[in-house]
Amino acid sequence: MANPTALKQRHPKTPSSDHSSQDYSAVDNKHDLASPRKLHSAFSPLKTVLSAWGLFLAFMALLVVITYQIHYTLPTPVRESTNPVTGQVQFSEENVRVIVRHLSEDIGYRVVGTEQELETKQYLIKELTTLKDEAHMAGLRRPATDDALPNFDMWVQVGxxxxxxxxxxxxxxxxxxxxxxxxxxxxxxxxxDQNSVLLNAHYDTTLGSPGAADDALGVGVMMEMIRVLSLRPAPKKNSIVFLFNGGEESLQDASHAFITSHELKDNIRAVVNLEACGTSGPEILFQANSRAMIDAYGTVPYPHGTVLANDLFATGLILSDTDFRQFVDHGNLTGLDMAVYKNSYLYHTHLDLDEFMEAGLPQHMGENTLALATFLTEKADLVDLESTTSVVFFDVFGQFFVAYSWSTALRIHLVVGGLALLSMVSSASRPTLRATISILLSFVAALVLPNLSVIFLQSLGKPMQWFTHEWWSCLLFGPVAFAGMFAVQYLFHDKKASTGANELSTFSGIQVFYTLCLGLASYSGFASSYVFALYSLSCTVALFLNQRRVAADNTTHDGRQQVVSSVDFTTYFIGALMPTAYFSFVCFSLLDIFIPLTGRIGVDAPVDSIVAVLTGFICFVFCPPVLAFTHRFGRAVLQKLIVFLLVAHLAILLISAVFVAPYDELHPKRVFVQHLRNMTSGESILYVAHADAGPITSYVAQVESLFDTQATFKSGSENPGDWNSIYPFSQFLDSYVLDTTPYIKAQTQNQTIANTLQPLTDFVQEAPRLVAENVSYDPQTGLRKLTVLCTHPHYIWTVASFDTELVSWSLSSSEPFPHPSHYVIRHVGGYVSDGWRLDLEYRASGPEDRLTIELTAMETEGFGKDEERELIGSGDIGVMRKVLKTRPDWVTLTYFGTTVSHFML
Structure with a gap:
């Protein structure tokens, strides 16, 4: 290697060792926009630093702005049912919205078992019959020489x-x-008809929501598709079946009924499920389980899907599920699960209305699904589809779709790894153990340090400060994450080497880090490892190009090239281009999913820490070359940058703590309210619970003042049966409990109720009941048998729970546990389902060892029509109505009335 002093004399621009506190030297490259020779004559050293950082940050900001625009751009809504130029039928967003508005606003809360469910069923049958008649008339008017219109068949299944x-x-x-x-x-x-593709959407809603997006949107899209496809020539290869299912929110009962008992079930070969957990942005393909169906998705005009979402959903971190599960588990189907997901703040709330559904969203989902259905019915081979998760797929900025097998992925990964190794052999990449370790520790620092901010905010009593906007967490935790990453680089900066050498070794360390991640992910069979391949390849390409540019500038007069030991300024742009652009595009989806999700994952979840770690991860992977760039102007500048970030971070924390509220009208806090009448104890009590770790005491105080009583706290873990009506979601709820008996007695006009010493539950009529029939006991086996009969007029969603050692039961879909266990059996029925029966056989100590069953039943009233079951003759009191009418804007309520009774059978 040439003598450093001689090199310095031949090439004055070569950076010297970093011993000076004012070292602003840059790389040895005539193309370097930030090199001292280029800038020193016109700018001070500080301006040199600011210019370089400003240009690099501006480049990254430009990538973010461009990808943001691409990510959230939706197609222009179409209003006309036919194309005014060609006269052909076309998909119309306006037609979808007509259906959505009627379902969500005119009918309202379509909870299974209510009158609104029946009204929805009748409306859909009427509209579909009209579409069938119109298609029939169009077929009669169609010239005999044209292709025939499709056969239009319809069934109403009740099971x-x-x-x-x-x-x-x-x-x-x-x-x-x-x-x-x-x-x-x-x-x-x-x-x-022998091979059909199934499209599914559910028309019921969850408690407390009119369900415009979830899932009136899916219903409206399918209705409009039926209109369009029924007026086009019949499919040439496969038929298409549309399932409007009436019970998804009750835990996927209607889809189970279809796929296990409908006459068409054996002809269904694939499924496309339409769902929503948001109200805006493009819908995403987040579950796919066969190569053929993934390839079919590649034909849609606006692809938006990635195996990242598929892998993330499979982890169970996202507490949600769809009908897709029933079709896979009970129908052994392959298919696609697509859902709207942005602005999930309004999901399952009273704000899930058409007015909050973004313009272009129905058009986006409709055109994608129509194109998919057209391909599947016209060209796809649906026979013998094989289920697999070994497929890599992703969209490229929403413009086109890429899918390839896992074997192809492994070959690509080997090539990427080989190129990385070649760059090291050729000295384009010059990693050191010191630099590689610094990258790993920077990653750890990015994840850990934001939690210090969590501790600070929680000490001020300010949790979930980031909740109202998905991007706010990056502002709140980002500066300290970057400060931590940069602090590690400060500590690992080699003072004996030039700044250029520090840059190159760190850039090379980044390459090694992502290449190792690629190897581990590939070994684990992680399909999302394509992202690591992108990062590793970007670093490798940048280093090879850097070698050419810097080596050309380091050529001696006799034509010999010196060893490259610096980074050209343009190398950072090359290395950042694809990782930053692609991750920005993905990051929008990541934040759109996770930030609103924290509002419904339970009071015990450490959501502040989860978001802090997520933000640190985003900061680390957002722009990999930035860690090398921190070395460009020496340790002194890096030290000042760290101090600046820490000061800015503290200022942001304080401003947020003083001026930012964790909730507002369009980003509400989810509160569950239950008016429970305990028929055994005689209590009439109001439960108030919340679904996240944010503040609720001010709202509880408001409810206390409404009923002029003090609330007591009850832990959900210690009182698991308090919310059995919504089990298993109940496990996340801690409650504040208020006795409503004094309020009812004080407000009622019925003096009998006002002055009675009896429990108010004695005045409840037609309460749900359990009785036992066909009871027998076998002393030789020690087994006791009985038939449990439940009657629940005007009640829905009954839940029976008990503890015993069951030997057999009439639920043939599953065997009892082989040991004493706690059982929870939920029943739901369509409109006017007043009872059920269950046969049980359990191990008993004798004929009088009766089974104790707790029965919780939800009242039918209260959903959407502002009606509430009240005690006979009590007057217009309405406990729940009072809660609803005084709800603050920043709270959304999931509400219902229940009774609970204990029976010994």
């Missing part, structure tokens, strides 16, 4: 059944009666 539903680490046995499905098939005739 009973049961299934086991494991969710949130809990086991729930589901029973259902009078569950309704409305089914439409479009086909070319018997030759098409």
């Amino acid at each position: 009973d059944g049961h299934h086991r539903f494991d969710f949130m680490s809990k086991v729930v046995m589901k029973m259902y009666t009078n569950m309704t499905n409305i089914v439409v098939r479009l086909s070319c005739g018997p030759e098409c």
Whole structure:
């Protein structure tokens, strides 16, 4: 290697060793925009630093702005049902919204078992019958020489059944009666009907929500697709079946009924499920389980999907599920699960209305699904589809779709790893152990240090300060994450080497880090490892180009090239281009999913720490070359940058703590309210619980003042049965409990109730009941048998829970546990389902060893029509109505009335 002093004399621009506190030297490159020779004559050293950083930051900001615009751009809504130029039928967003508005606003809360469910069923049947008649008339008017329109068949399925539903680490046995499905098939005739693709959406809603996006949008899209496809030539290869299912929110009962008992079930070969957990932005493909269906998705005009979402959903971190599960588990189907997900703050709230559904969203989902359905019915081979998760797929900035097998992925990864190794052999990459360790420790610092901010904010009583905007967490925790990353680089900066050498070794260390991540992810079979391949390849390409540019400038007069030991300024732009652009695009989805999700994952979840760690991760992977860039102007400048970030961070924390509220009207806090009448104890009590770790005491104080009583706290973990009506979601709820008896007695006009010493539950009429029939005991086996009969007029969603050692039962879909266990059996029924029966056989100590069953039943009233079951003759009191009418803007309520009774059978 040439003598450093001689090199310095031949090339004055070569950076010297970093011993000076004012070392602003840059790389040895004539193209370097920030090199001292280029800038020193015009700018001071500080301006040199600011110019370089400003240009680099501006480049990254430009990438973010461009990818943001691409990510959230939706197609222009179409209002006309036919194209005014060609006269052809076309998909119309306006037609979808007409259906969405009627379902969510005119009908309202379509909870299974209520009158609104029946009204929805009748409306859909009427509209589908009209579409069928219009298609029939269009077929009669069609010239004989044209291709025939499809056959239009329709069924209304009403079924009973049961299934086991494991969710949130809990086991729930589901029973259902009078569950309704409305089914439409479009086909070319018997030759098409043997192989069908299923499109599914549910028309019911959850408690406390009118369900415009979830899932009136999916229903409206399918209705409009039926209109369009029924007026086009019949599909030539496969038929298409549309399932309007009437019970998804009750834990996927209607889809189970279809796929296990409908006459078309054996002809279904693939499924496309339409869902929503948000109200804006593009819908995303977040579950896919076959290569053929993934390839079919590649034909849509606006692809938006990645195996990252598929892998993330499979971890169970996202506490949600869809009908897709029933089709896979019970129908052995492959398919696609697509959902709207942005602005999930309004998901399952009273704000899930058409007015908050972004313009262009129905058009986006509709055109994608229509293109998918067209391909699947016209060209796809649906026979013998194989289920697999070994497929890598992703969209490229929403413009086109890429999919390839895992074997192809491994070959790509080997090439990427080989190029990284070649760059090291050729000295384009010059990693050191010191620099590589610094990258790993920077990653750890980025994850850990934001938690110091969490501690600070929580000490001020300011949790969830980031909740109102998805990007706010980056501002709140980002500066300290970067400060931590840069502090590690400060400590690992080699004072004996030039700044250029520090830059190159750190840049090379970044390459090594992501290449190692690629190797580990590939070894683990992690399909999302394509992201590591992108990062490793970007670093490798940048280093190779850097070698050419810097080596050219380091050529001696006799034509010999010196060893490259610096980084050209343009190398950072090359190394950052694809990682920063792609991750920005993905990051929008990541934040859109996770930040609103923290508002519904329970009071015990450390959401501040979760978001802090997530933010640190985002900061680390956002722009990998930035860690090398921190060395560009020496340790003194890096030290000042760290101090600046810490000061800015502290200022942001203080401003946020003083001026920012964790909730507002469009980013509300989720509160659950239950008016429970305990028929055994005689209590009439109001439960108030929340679904996140944010503040609730001010709202509890307001409720206390409403009823002029003091609330007591009850832990959900110590009182697991308090919210059995919504089990297993109940495990996340801690409650504040208020006695409503004094309020009812004080407000009622009925003096009997006002002056009675009896429990107010004695005045409840037609309360749910359990009775035992066909009771027998076998002394030789020690087994006791009985048939449990439940009657619950005007009540829905009953839950029976008990503890015993079951030997057998009439729920043939699952065997009892082989040991004494706690059982929870949820029943739901369509409109006017007043009872159910269950056969049990359990191990008993004798004939009088009766089974104690707790029965919780939800009242039918209260959903959408502002009605509430009240004590006979009590007057217009309305405990729940009072809570609803005084709800603050920053709170959204999931509310219902229940009774609970204990029976010994």
